[in-house]
Amino acid sequence: MKDHSFDFKKIDPVIHSRIRLAIMALLLEYEEVEFNFIKEQLKTTDGNLSVHLRKLEEVEYIKIDKRFIDRKPHTFCSLTQKGRDAFENYIKNLENFIKK
Amino acid sequence: MKDHSFDFKKIDPVIHSRIRLAIMALLLEYEEVEFNFIKEQLKTTDGNLSVHLRKLEEVEYIKIDKRFIDRKPHTFCSLTQKGRDAFENYIKNLENFIKK
Numbered sequence: 001m002k003d004h005s006f007d008f009k010k011i012d013p014v015i016h017s018r019i020r021l022a023i024m025a026l027l028l029e030y031e032e033v034e035f036n037f038i039k040e041q042l043k044t045t046d047g048n049l050s051v052h053l054r055k056l057e058e059v060e061y062i063k064i065d066k067r068f069i070d071r072k073p074h075t076f077c078s079l080t081q082k083g084r085d086a087f088e089n090y091i092k093n094l095e096n097f098i099k100k
Numbered sequence: 101m102k103d104h105s106f107d108f109k110k111i112d113p114v115i116h117s118r119i120r121l122a123i124m125a126l127l128l129e130y131e132e133v134e135f136n137f138i139k140e141q142l143k144t145t146d147g148n149l150s151v152h153l154r155k156l157e158e159v160e161y162i163k164i165d166k167r168f169i170d171r172k173p174h175t176f177c178s179l180t181q182k183g184r185d186a187f188e189n190y191i192k193n194l195e196n197f198i199k200k
Contacts, residue, residue, distance in 0.1 A: 006141045008122035022108035025197040041106045091198055097125040098191050
């Protein structure tokens with residue numbers, strides 16, 4: 001019998017959402033990025049992006065910082081260590097499906 | 101600027117659902133499998149599995165055959181060529197995210 005590597009419940013649903021997966025991958029590549037940059041890269045809306053960033057922040061996969069630059073507020077996002085670990089784990093579990 | 105490889109809309113949502121991804125991967129490995137075998141492997145219910153198999157059948161990614169064995173009806177599932185191509189494409193797009 002099998003080793004249950006087809007157990008899809010191991011795949012982290014917080015990361016698996018297509019848009020959140022894109023956010024996580026973007027943050028992994030760029031370390032710290034501005035809200036508007038993510039929005040452009042992902043071709044999405046303010047409202048939609050905010051919802052998904054909040055969801056990632058709630059589980060502490062990302063950190064959201066608001067800072068002023070030239071007196072204008074800017075929102076910066078970055079991965080936490082917990083987020084990095086979760087992403088690594090996510091990829092490992094996903095590869096179990098794909099590598100077959 | 102970027103090559104828009106963070107465009108998550110390229111990821112096929114029909115395959116990306118965790119359970120359907122598991123079904124597709126299982127079919128890729130075993131060629132033709134019985135409904136009950138999928139159900140066991142994925143630890144899911146008849147109703148839930150049926151819904152997702154139907155969705156994959158609707159887009160012609162899988163073929164569902166009902167055959168009688170020892171006078172009992174059995175349901176067999178297999179990937180179509182279209183399903184194989186879609187899965188390959190899905191993995192390629194996903195790797196664009198992950199390989200960074």
